[in-house]
Structure formats: C-alpha cells, structure tokens
Amino acid sequence: MVNTDYRISDIMTCAIANMLRDGETVFHGVSSHLPMVAMMLAKSLHAPDLVHLNIPGGVNPGSIHKSSYSSAGSDLLASAESYFPLEQVFDLSMRGKLDVAFLGGIQFDIDGNINASVIGDYHKPKVRLPGGAGSAVLIPTAKKAIIWRTKHDKRTFVENVDFVTTRGNLWRIVTPLCVFEFRNGKLHLESIHPNSSLDEVRENTGFELLYDEIKYTEPPSKQELTMLKKIDPHDYRSIEF
C-alpha cells in the first residue's frame, strides 16, 4: 500500500491543507514550515480566500520560497497584501475571529492537556522547553486549534503531561502516523495515515486509543503533489524531519 511517490511530510501537509476551509482566517507561528506550506496548498487549491496570518504580519504572502530558515521572516511581509502583525492576530483571536491556529507542543495526553513548558517541576525544571508561545491564549480562543508534531512516540503522547501549558479546545493533532480529533473532552483516533497501521499507532501512543471505526487519511492526490512542488520547491515542509 505504500506509495513511494510521497513522503510522510507530504501526507501531513495535505491532511492539514484539507482541514482548512475557504475564507477562514488562519495563523501559524515560528518554526512552523509544515503548516505554512499546508496553508499555501489549501489557498492554491480549494481555499483561495483563506486569510494567511503570521508573526511578521504579512497577510496572504504571495510566495514562501524565501522562508528557508524561518517561518516568521520578513519575506512573508515583502510579498503580502497588507500588514497585520502578531499583536493584532492575538487580539483577533481574543475577539473570536481567528478560525484556525497552528500550534506545537512536546507532550500530550488523552484529556487534551498540552505541555510546551517544562519536563519536571516548573520552578526547578529537569528540562526547560522553549515555551508554549501563543498556545496558552490561542488554544482557548481560536475556533479550531490544530497541533502538528513530527514525532509520534510514547514520550510525546503520554499518560499524564508533566505540566499543563494549556488544555481543552484543541481540534486536531496531526502526527507522522495519524490524526487525532479532540471531542467530548478526549483525544480520539480520527484517521491513520496510509503509511502506518493501527498497531503502529498503538505501540507509539502512551494512552488508550479511542475510536469508533478505523479510517485512513486520504493519501495526497496527484494534483496536490504537483502543486506542492510548485509552491514549496525547496521542500521546507520536510525541515522538521
């Protein structure tokens, strides 16, 4: 079943792109190349009026070809249609007008708790993580919070997170193996990627897998792969792998 024409990064990018609807306001932050490419893909295919928001404030950048080392760089403003910087993106989300926010995290548990802060005690941490950046205010306020994580193992999907940077109201988590949906207060297995299996997901997840039926993530279409080559010729979507 494994198609060698696409990689895990392509599957994740396309899966995320397909979660985005036309006209939505969508924000990604720093170190977020994969969702950035997914947003451009959605905009190029089914969501032309998607509103692309980012840290440097470039609304609907015309291109992301120059974003090699940063998804928060000036290049996003240089080709944009207007200026709407981070401060105001946050305000927008507070007003309930941010449809989708992309966020990270290091640990997740079945109850939708997210840790991006510390391993160990907050005041005397064993490991000080980079911090949740926008998570603690965007996950509670964005209409749909999508988390992506390029690692899927038992250290990431844990029984209990070490610290709750924020919790609740997340919408989807996209990993190299599957998509989780958060509903009724629990993470549910929404779909398994075509490159993976129920067993593999189970072996790499530290909590019980909840699901109604086994579904598989739609593999990238030819059209999507062709478009990906065009909008992301330098393969920034794979930087984290």
Add this chain to the structure above:
Amino acid sequence: MVNTDYRISDIMTCAIANMLRDGETVFHGVSSHLPMVAMMLAKSLHAPDLVHLNIPGGVNPGSIHKSSYSSAGSDLLASAESYFPLEQVFDLSMRGKLDVAFLGGIQFDIDGNINASVIGDYHKPKVRLPGGAGSAVLIPTAKKAIIWRTKHDKRTFVENVDFVTTRGNLWRIVTPLCVFEFRNGKLHLESIHPNSSLDEVRENTGFELLYDEIKYTEPPSKQELTMLKKIDPHDYRSIEF
C-alpha cells in the same frame, strides 16, 4: 498705559509662550489656536527643542499657516517631523512624560475645580457643554496643566462650579485680564496683564483674590510681536475673541 501696538490676544499668547521651557513635550487639542500659536512662538524664540504634540499627530509641525478653522487638522501632520497621534499622547501623559498640556473649561473655582461638562444636574443638564475632552485625564497626569480662557467674568470664575469635570494639579490659568497660579490647593493671582487692573480682575472674579504681591504680566516684546506676525500672519490667535 495701554499700548496700541498689541492686543489682549498678543498678551495672552506671549504670556503662555514664556511659560514654556526648552525641551518640554507640550500638547494642545482641538479649538486651541491661541496655545498653538504660543507653542510656535516659544519654539521660534527661546525653546527650539520644545516638542509640539497635537491631535492629528504631527510632531513639531513646520508651520501653522493653514490651520484656519481647526487646530486638529491634517496640516499639522503634513509639515511634521514624525507621527505621534492623540492615543499615544495620552499614554505619554499617563507615563508622566507629558510636560505641558493646554486645556479649556467653562467654570473654575478657587479650589481648582474645573467644569467643562454641564450647567445644572449631570443627568438632566440645563446646559450640556461640549465636554472636557482630555482634561479629566491630562490635568491629573501632565506635569504642568495650563488652562486658557478668553472670557474672564463672574460666570466663569465662580464660587462653586456646577460640576467637577476634574480638579487639582492645574498649574496656570491665563485669561484676558490676568494669570492665576494654582498652589497649595488654591488659585492665586500671579500677575495682572498690563491692560487690566486689580479692580477689574476683582470685579470680574466670583471668588476672593489671593496674592502675596501685585505683579504685572510682562508685555509682549518687539521681538515677540515681530515673530508673531511671521508665524501667525492670519492672526489665528485672535479667533476666539
């Protein structure tokens, strides 16, 4: 003693200009032609580094020749050196960094209470006045609040104001007859204009005149009058008279 070379508006303008020091940040609002001219005069003579702030946000406008009907117009920005709009002028004052603010008012009493709101009851006013604009936040926070008023009568300088729009911390009140100084919680007669007299001030003031000695306001100098003709050729300083 009356010198026909200058008018009351000239005396007031020069008196105000002489209250301003070099390097100070100074703000005037709407309907404030006289202080606006005074600021330009001070800047042209003894205070070249005075920072002129205003509602449209033009920092240090190069000219006020076009401000015929408004002291809040775009002309102040058109010839300015930078943009610092009203919102931020207020913030600046809150931070204790506004040196001088020019404000109006309709009634004043000896205790430094200022009314710019209503005559009669606040909720059922006999007369609804325009409102105190910035007064209620600028008088408490600007280092020196200067009030100018082109009327000096017993309806303006009253025993008790009808409503306290704000109070305290004013510094000077300049009228067509005199200058009041606010100190130790009371208005004191600081100087009488050369065109007026102690009797005239007393007859037109509704509260007791406090003073240590009788002083007279310095009359406009030749240099000041010459400069006034240059910076205010259309005599905006007399609009309110």
Add this chain to the structure above:
Amino acid sequence: MKKVVSLKEAIGIINDGDMVSFGGNVLHRAPMAAVREIARQHKRNLRIVKTAGAQDVDLLCAMDCVQSVDAGFISYETKYGLAAHYRKGVQEGRIKGNEHACYTVICALRGAAMNVPFMPVKGLNAGDLLLKNDYFVVVEDPFGGEPVTLVKSLMPDVAVIHVQECDIKGNSIIHGPKFEDILISRAAKKVIVTTEQIVPESKTRLNAERVDIPGFLVNAVVHVPNGAAPAACYRKYEVDDQSLSAFIAMKTKEEIQEYLKGYETKDYVGERMAGRIW
C-alpha cells in the same frame, strides 16, 4: 463575498439600537455620506461612540436617530460653534450624554479590541465623572499597588470609516492623520468603509505595509467621492464652509431633510461602481 456595495446596502448592515463608532475627528474625515444615509434610513436608538465628534453626531441627534453618545467632546471648532442638536437632545432628556475623557473612550475601545470587559485607566482619579457614571469603577490593585480606575469596554457593533483609498477586498489606506480609525476598525464587530477612490489590488499590494485596515476585517466597501464632505479630507478637499454654515443655521427636521436630499446625487454617485462586475 462581494464587498463593494451601494451606500444603501452598506448602511443596511446597521440595525436599530446598534452601537456605532465613526472614524475621523471633529471636522476631519468624518464619514458624512454614511451618516447622512443613516439619517435617510431612519435608524433609531443608535448608541454613538467617538472621542470627539461634530456634525456626524449633531446631525443624527437632530434626526432622532440617537439613544446615547459616549464621547469626550462634541462640538464644532471655534469658528463654527457648538453642536446645538446634540445639546438640545441631552438637555431635553431624549439623548443620554455619557461623558468620557477622550482617553477613556480610547481605553474602552482598546478593551473591545482585546475582548476584555474593562480597561484600567491611569489619570482618571478625581472629579464627578467618576462618581456620576456607572461605566467607571475604582478597584483595589490585586498586585498590591494604588487603587485603579477601570472603564467598561465599549464594543461597537459597527464602525463606519471614510478613507482615501480602498481596493475591492477592503484593504484601506488612510492618508494623513488616522485619528482613532484603526482602533475602531479592530474594536467593532463589523466595518463599513466608504472611500474616495477604489484602487486596484495591485496598488494596495505595492503599499502593503501602509494598509491601515486589512480587507478581511471589512464587511462593506462603498465608493463615495467627497464622502467626508462637508468635513475635510486630507489631500482631497478642505471643509465645505458654505454647507457647514448652512447646516449649523438650521433649526427644524424639515430643513435638515432638505439638506440631506440635496446631498443624494453626490452620495449615491458610487452606485454604478457597486453594480459593476469586478
């Protein structure tokens, strides 16, 4: 999806009872064509929010469109005198005049932009405004400092803003002073932009960093050259002295209705633009 609409359609967005905030300041870049259309459509019980208003507020007060006015200053400037209709409405008890300190309007709108119920305000710590108005309250500082004044947020339903340039997506550029227009565009739930000129998207994109209101915040765009008149519009026109003086001399609703009628051709000149396929 089509944002460029007629003035009538745009003002149709406003409901009776809405909280409405206008751009501009006193005699400058007030959205007067939109204000006139609000009067023509007989909107009722509007709650107006503006730091410093003049003919916009006065005209709507004259035409019985207004329930309350939250402002720091309502008056023309020296040359044109006071806002007689606003004063009369407040004095007769038909209109509630909620006096602010300009800055407290700004703070209340900042609260709306951040979607919090109040904003702390330094400076407003004395006088009767604090005592007579329930939108101010003084609280203890939970971090242990001095007592703090809070102003209740003002969350406009609609912001109405007149700009010099706007494209069909709503990306708007204001030349000259912006007054509180950017703030109200963020504070309001919906934004109506009237514009001197509808410019090509390629032009706004060239000036992306200078776009003051991004299109995705804008609900309706109306092409109204001279849409701020008789107020001034930077780089376009000065105050129309004759029109303003004439208005200020008017006493009755009938006179003002005639005045509004006199502007119809001018105010509706952009209708053709709205009809066009873009």
Add this chain to the structure above:
Amino acid sequence: MKKVVSLKEAIGIINDGDMVSFGGNVLHRAPMAAVREIARQHKRNLRIVKTAGAQDVDLLCAMDCVQSVDAGFISYETKYGLAAHYRKGVQEGRIKGNEHACYTVICALRGAAMNVPFMPVKGLNAGDLLLKNDYFVVVEDPFGGEPVTLVKSLMPDVAVIHVQECDIKGNSIIHGPKFEDILISRAAKKVIVTTEQIVPESKTRLNAERVDIPGFLVNAVVHVPNGAAPAACYRKYEVDDQSLSAFIAMKTKEEIQEYLKGYETKDYVGERMAGRIW
C-alpha cells in the same frame, strides 16, 4: 542633548538589575551588537522581557548577565535548534524562567505603555501557567461578567531596538515587520536605538508619517551597520549562518568571549560617527 553616541556610551545607560526589552523576533532584527556590548560590559541581574527571543537571550544567559526572562518562547528556529545556555541557566536555577504566552508579554507591555499596574487578558483561562506564576491573577469582573485574568504590567527600564534608518534626533524608521518594537519603545522608560544608517533629518521629515519611533522618546542613537547580525535585517542582510552555527556549537564562556571579541571591530565601526560634530 547630543543623542548620537558610541555603542559603549549607549549601553552605559543600562544598570545592573534593569528590566531590559529587546526589539526584533527570534532570528530577525534583534539588536545583537547592543546585546554583545551588554555582555562585554558584564551587566548583571538583567531582567529580560521579549515575546520570542533567540541568540539575544541565549548569549546573555551564557555570560551570566541575566536574572530572569519573561517570554513566551525562547529558542532558535527549527534549523538551529534550542537555546542551550538559557535552558541550562533555568535548569540549574541560576535564571528564573517566567513563562508567558507571547500575548501576555504584549499585554504586560501595553500595561506599561499606559502606566497601569495590570492588563486584563482574554484567553488565558486554563492550565498551570495561571497557577504557578504570581504575575497572573484571576479576579471578579466588577461590571458583572465572567471572571477575568489579569497580567501584571512589565515596565522595562530600557528598550534596545535595531532599525534600518534613524536621524540624529532619534526619529527611527523600521522597514518590514515591526514585531513588538513600537510597543516596547513606548513601554520602556529609556530607549536605545542602534541603526544601520544615520539619515539626514530632511529624509525622515519627508517620511514623517512612517516614523515608527519619534525622536523625543529616544535617549541614545548608535550607528552600527550590521548591528542585528548574525540575525537577519530586512532589506540589508540575511541570517549569518556561519556565525550563528558557530555560536550554537560553543559550550564555554571563554569560547563566547572570543566570539564577542571577534565582533568588536564591526560593532565599534560607528564610533567615528559618534565623535563627529553634527
């Protein structure tokens, strides 16, 4: 009165124990020459405030200049990995890592710009950040709504900002993204601007509406071409990959001291400008 000074003089404004806020964001337009000079002058116990920092914070942590860091995110981006010196400092208890949500840093700085002791924040209503940090508190809404989270204001003593253009009065123009630079220039008591270029006053006056930081807010101007390197500076230069990678590989203070020495000639190139009569 003379604002154009040497880098050494400008950084002399900063006292041990000061709260200092840096402009830029992660790898972009961070005031790195100024940061290096802070390290060379062995400042101690600085309390750093920034929404999202990288080498600026990491370098000062490595050189023991830092007491606490209030930030939402401290890390390089994907390609360059984590901020090892910051992490180590926090893990060893030498540095207090006050985690914010980027937005709560912004709100805390807004509080400083308005000189109020706290700012209400929508959104931060769940999780341990609220419980573990004394700079957040949840209070009743005195206007009768839901409970409200307040963040304690962060009032920087000094803001340090790198810009592309500045005149001798301090009027500064930032090209491209401004990040939180304008906010911190208003929030801080003093402002140090380092600039790629000192431009004639006539040039800033021509672009008055585009001046991001008016001169009267600026205490010191330093001419430092490449003053953001190895971070990127829009329209001037990209990230200096080699320098950044070299730094990230360094483990000891001695190595970093050498690294700082290697920048001295570049960082002090503007000294001659400071000496000139303007």
